[in-house]
Amino acid sequence: MTDSETAQGTYVEPGEFKRDTNYITTRITAEGRDGYPVEPGRYRLVAARACPWANRTLIARRLLGLESAISLGLCGPTHDQLSWTFDLDPGGVDPVLKIPRLRDAYLARFPGYPRGITVPAIVDVPTGQVVTNDYAQITIDFSLEWTEYHRDGAPELYPEALRAEIDEVNARVFREVNNGVYRCGFAGAQDAYDAAYDRLFTALDWLSERLTGQRYLVGDTITEADIRLFTTLARFDPVYHGHFKCNRSKLSEMPVLWAYARDLFQTPGFGDTIDFAQIKDHYYKVHTDINPTRVVPKGPGLSNWLTPHSREALGGRPFGDGTPPPPPTPDETVPAEHSAR
Known part of the structure; x- marks a missing residue:
């Protein structure tokens, strides 16, 4: 392995952090309009439990029961500047794709791929080529394009009657919260950090007010909007509060957001995808320009995630007319020592 393959990337930018949002927009659809039809067993979701964007796909896949239709490859929590790697697997090679680095699947389709190698990504197993890394569209397509393979009792995560409101909420949550914590953490100037900090907590206050009188973000059931917010909230105290300086409050x-997050964490399909050890390893070891020692803090404690949240008093039905997903399979279960569960 060369020095360039082991070196960490640089994350802090001069001034304000700006995320590259240009992703591979190829879609897997029921009619196969982009050349990739829905087909059980053909595709492999490559994710990392450390990554909030990938964590969304793990939750949606669990809630909808797509485990038998779309296999899962998990990268380790740390990576170098070139690629996420399969260091959790024997020999450091994905057992299905037979590659050590996710980068190999990107280059198989796009030689010289010029952008970052990101998770989640869906790979076409027969060709070994990446299909898409458009994380926002992936979970929507899980809901709308893979319906033939949803489990019995799968919830509607993107109900037609609520899509406009879900899209509106998601847009603000992405801009101000999901990406907002990164604007704080990767700010390269005081004024950029100050502005990002104010925007983040203004949005969190708005969410607290919105969730004071309703159990879920949109409607009375879990939707795509709750999945997208939850993955950021789950990482807030372990990494964003300290590592990213989002420290007005934990x-x-x-109170409202903490109860809301615990409610979701204790809902099957959410907390059972969270690996706090991998989350901390990723942020504190990869972002060496923020944490050059790579020392990982021991806290915070996790048992409080399982305390009563009392959100049932607001009504709502988590899965609507559906049912909770079954427990994860042994090979996809987060180790007990890595979770509050």
Whole structure:
């Protein structure tokens, strides 16, 4: 392995952090309009439990029961500047794709691929080529294009009657919260950080107010909007509060959001995808320009995630007319020592 393959990338930018949002927009659809039809067993979802964007796909796949239709490859929590790697697998090679680096699947389709190698990504197993890394569209397509392979009792995560409102909420949550914590953490100037900090907590206050009188973000059931917010909230106290300097208050000091996050965490399909050890390893070891020692903090404690949240009093039905997903299979279960569960 060369020095360039082991070196970490640079994340802090001069001034304001700006995310590259140009992704591979190829879609897997029921009619196969982009050349990739829905087909059980053909595709492999490559994710990492550390990554909030990938975590969304793990939750949606669990809730909808797509485990038998779309296989899962998991990268380890740390990576170098070139690629996420399969260091959790024997020999450091994905057992299905037979590659050590996710980068290999990107280059198989796009030689010289010029952008970052990101998770989640869906790979076409027969060709070994990446199909898409458009994380926002992936979960929507899980809901709308893979319906033939949903489990019995799968919830509607993107109900037609609520899509406009879900899209509106998602847009603000992405801009101000999902990406907002990164604007704080990767700010390269005080004024950029100050502005990002104010925007983040203004949005968190808005969410607290919105969730004071309703159990879920949109409607009375879990939707795509809750999945997208949850993965950021789950990482807030372990990494964003300290590592990214989002420290006006901890999540556990924001009563409404803390109860809302615990409600979801204790819902099958959410907390059972969270690996707190991998989350901390990723942020504190990869972002060496923020944490050059790579020392990972021991805290915070996790048992409070399982305390009563009392959100049932607001009504709502988590899965609507559906049912909770079954427990994860042994090979996809987060180790007990990595979770509050």
